[in-house]
Amino acid sequence: MAKKPEKAKPEKAKRPEKAQRPDSAKQPENAKPDKAAKPDTLWKTPADEALRWVRGTDLSTLDETSTPGWAGKRADGEALLAARAPQLAELQERLFAHGRTGGDRSVLLVLQGLDTSGKGGIVRHAVGMVDPQGVQHRGFGVPTEEEREHDYLWRVRNALPRPGYLGVFDRSHHEQVLVVRVDRLEPVRTWRKHFRELNDFEAEVAASGTLIVKVALFVSPDEQKKRLAERLDRPDKHWKYNPSDIDVREKLPQYLAAYQEMLDRTSTPVAPWYAVPADRKWYARLAVTELLTGALRSLDLDWPPATFDIEAEKARLAAS
Numbered sequence: 118m119a120k121k122p123e124k125a126k127p128e129k130a131k132r133p134e135k136a137q138r139p140d141s142a143k144q145p146e147n148a149k150p151d152k153a154a155k156p157d158t159l160w161k162t163p164a165d166e167a168l169r170w171v172r173g174t175d176l177s178t179l180d181e182t183s184t185p186g187w188a189g190k191r192a193d194g195e196a197l198l199a200a201r202a203p204q205l206a207e208l209q210e211r212l213f214a215h216g217r218t219g220g221d222r223s224v225l226l227v228l229q230g231l232d233t234s235g236k237g238g239i240v241r242h243a244v245g246m247v248d249p250q251g252v253q254h255r256g257f258g259v260p261t262e263e264e265r266e267h268d269y270l271w272r273v274r275n276a277l278p279r280p281g282y283l284g285v286f287d288r289s290h291h292e293q294v295l296v297v298r299v300d301r302l303e304p305v306r307t308w309r310k311h312f313r314e315l316n317d318f319e320a321e322v323a324a325s326g327t328l329i330v331k332v333a334l335f336v337s338p339d340e341q342k343k344r345l346a347e348r349l350d351r352p353d354k355h356w357k358y359n360p361s362d363i364d365v366r367e368k369l370p371q372y373l374a375a376y377q378e379m380l381d382r383t384s385t386p387v388a389p390w391y392a393v394p395a396d397r398k399w400y401a402r403l404a405v406t407e408l409l410t411g412a413l414r415s416l417d418l419d420w421p422p423a424t425f426d427i428e429a430e431k432a433r434l435a436a437s
């Protein structure tokens with residue numbers, strides 16, 4: 118995790134590259150991007166390694182403006198994001214084909230983050246690169262009346278990706294140890310049990326063939342303020358604004374504590390968390406694209422073999 122250069126500075130350092138991991142710091146800040154270099158070599162540490170949550174890390178030291186593992190500039194990042202599209206699309210299509218031919222694998226991308234952390238942008242720019250027919254997207258808001266009649270995992274189970282699908286959760290069952298904890302929607306004795314329940318649930322989901330990738334996006338309070346101001350200024354963004362977003366800002370320390378414990382207690386080998394700094398939208402989108410590409414690649418799915426005699430079918434077609 119990239120650390121903050123120093124804590125509690127009123128004016129955030131504008132050159133966060135300094136705060137990166139030592140390996141990426143080897144690249145001089147003003148170095149020209151090497152045009153000859155393949156853009157993916159600019160990952161000095163693979164996203165999976167640079168972002169994977171390490172239990173006990175102090176979340177308050179995360180620098181939201183940093184770009185862990187990435188030694189390139191914004192333009193390089195945008196170039197790699199574009200270059201990933203065909204790869205990501207092909208991997209997702211292999212997954213879809215696998216599902217269509219009796220396979221049981223699926224992928225679930227869980228996105229958590231406070232308002233304006235860029236969850237929607239990730240869905241548009243990273244997930245948006247694949248065939249929408251193979252995506253099962255679900256956003257989780259305040260539970261509806263019907264949802265409240267069931268236990269909190271009911272709506273989540275119903276939204277799990279079917280074999281062959283890429284499931285995307287915009288917020289998730291983890292709200293049960295976030296908003297539910299911060300807003301005291303349940304007494305301590307019940308919400309504290311959720312850590313264990315969430316882990317048991319995810320172990321079950323993973324055992325059924327779903328590869329789980331959990332991404333927590335972190336936007337700094339200053340950047341969040343800017344993004345909320347934009348939502349207020351622009352008529353095309355008013356629909357995204359909710360007056361309660363300001364209430365959440367007033368509870369940031371409580372959310373920080375809740376996120377810290379969520380990461381520490383629900384990051385497991387079968388459902389690891391990745392903590393992604395999100396002040397630089399291009400970085401967060403690139404990082405999640407890398408995580409998703411890596412996850413799909415790790416399934417190592419071949420195209421399903423033909424279930425018919427290819428030559429005979431060619432002959433039939435020719436004669437038709």
Ligand code: AMP
Nearest residue numbers: 232257258259260288292293296297302
């Ligand atoms: P948005 O993502 O902006 O559409 O907002 C969704 C809202 O639903 C957020 O304020 C969440 O905190 C809230 N929310 C999501 N899950 C729960 C839950 N289980 N209980 C209460 N509120 C929730």
Ligand code: MG
Nearest residue numbers: 232357359362
């Ligand atoms: Mg909102």
